[in-house]
Amino acid sequence: MDLRRVRVWEWLTGLAGAALLGALFLPWYGADGSTVSAWEAFAVTDVVLALAGLLALALPVIAAAQRTPAVPQAAGALVLLLGYAALVAVLLRLLNVPGDGLGREAGVFAGAAAIVAVLYFASRSVGDRRFPEAMRPRLDVAVIPAPTAQGERRDIS
Numbered sequence: 485m486d487l488r489r490v491r492v493w494e495w496l497t498g499l500a501g502a503a504l505l506g507a508l509f510l511p512w513y514g515a516d517g518s519t520v521s522a523w524e525a526f527a528v529t530d531v532v533l534a535l536a537g538l539l540a541l542a543l544p545v546i547a548a549a550q551r552t553p554a555v556p557q558a559a560g561a562l563v564l565l566l567g568y569a570a571l572v573a574v575l576l577r578l579l580n581v582p583g584d585g586l587g588r589e590a591g592v593f594a595g596a597a598a599i600v601a602v603l604y605f606a607s608r609s610v611g612d613r614r615f616p617e618a619m620r621p622r623l624d625v626a627v628i629p630a631p632t633a634q635g636e637r638r639d640i641s
Contacts (some may be wrong), residue, residue, distance in 0.1 A: 489547055
């Protein structure tokens with residue numbers, strides 16, 4: 485595991501995934517002084533959001549553990565795929581409040597912002613074609629001494 489392999493967009497995707505997981509515990513809806521978090525308000529949407537956050541959080545770990553850039557690229561594509569499903573779910577819940585008399589709280593806006601950040605950073609990670617120094621192949625080149633003025637090799641005794 486080499487942390488030098490992790491690019492900046494993968495770090496930012498992981499941080500946005502952590503923010504998404506944290507937003508699931510914030511109050512999303514409330515009425516009359518009582519609030520509910522995403523875990524209490526949803527049946528399936530919270531699981532989709534948690535999976536998107538966990539996969540985004542795992543992206544820097546995957547990049548650090550793999551020697552080839554193909555695996556983090558594929559994981560970033562999976563983050564995008566699951567992230568778009570989570571974005572649709574959050575936008576539907578942002579526009580359509582589940583229940584009568586409930587109001588939107590800070591968690592729904594934090595969750596929407598976090599999933600947008602996950603999608604943005606993951607798309608930048610997938611689109612980034614530069615590879616860190618730690619991922620570049622190292623070639624061992626043998627140094628041969630220069631020949632003498634007469635054309636004789638110095639390395640032969």
